[in-house]
Amino acid sequence: MLILLFFSWLFYGAIHSLMASNYFKNFVAEKMGKYVRFYRLFYNVIAFVLLIPVLALQFSTEKNTLWQVSDYEAISGKFISVLGTIFIAIALQGYDLGEFSGIHFKKQDEIPAFKTDGLLQYVRHPIYFGILLLFWGLFVADASTKSLLGAIAVTIYLLIGVYFEEKxxxxxxxxxxxxxxxxxxxxxxxxxF
Incomplete structure (x- = not known):
């Protein structure tokens, strides 16, 4: 079950990255024609729908702990996860959430604004940093194999995703x-880093 969980996260990451690639976007733009303006909304809906079974598998997988977690570790891990969630929420405030979600449409050839304010002045990918804190905090809090596999898979995905996003x-x-x-x-x- 743990192997399935690990590969589910990696598969989700691969699909998510493929859909975000310029190659895939251009392919879809050819097929969708004038409806390409709905691509971001389509992308987010698919990403959300595909995430549901992965999270269901994450939560339904048996919890095998690698060591007995102390109260200090449990509290620290939960604090790190909450901090990651807060970081994600603050980072999202720096974006046009209508455009980010795909609800507000922009022209395909419209270049987005280059922003370096807010959290972007400290880290180029603040949402990803928050996600890393969230997942690694969950592992620190329970020291389970499923949390460790989830954190490793998400870290691998984010490192690969950041590489292509930077390009x-x-x-x-x-x-x-x-x-x-x-x-x-x-x-x-x-x-x-």
């Missing part, structure tokens, strides 16, 4: 983004 951002914003890469950490605030 897209360099294509869109060019030298401006390259300078930003040199000055702001990718995933962990205040570290050169």
């Amino acid at each position: 897209k951002l360099v294509l869109v914003f060019g030298e401006k983004y390259k300078a930003y890469q040199k000055n702001v950490p990718m995933l962990i605030p205040f570290l050169r």
Whole structure:
């Protein structure tokens, strides 16, 4: 069951990344024609629907602990997870949530604004950082094999996703983004990573 859980997370990440790729977007744009403006909404609905069975598997998998968690570890892990959730919520405030969700449509050739304010001045991918805190905090809180596998799979997915996302951002914003890469950490605030 743990192997299935691990590969479910990786499969979800692969589908999510494929759908976010320029190659897939361009393919869909050819097929959808004028309806391509609905792509972001379609992408988010599919991502949400595909996440449901993965989360169901995550929560239904038997909990085998790797060691007995102390009260301090449990509290620390929950604190880290809550901090990650707060970080995600603050990061989302820096985006146009209507556009981010796909509810508000933009023209396909419209270039998004290059933003470096809010949490983006400390880390290039604040939502991903929050997700890492959330998942690794869950592992610290319960030290279970399923939490560890979930955290490892999500970390692998995010590292691969960030690699491709960075390439897209360099294509869109060019030298401006390259300078930003040199000055702001990718995933962990205040570290050169």
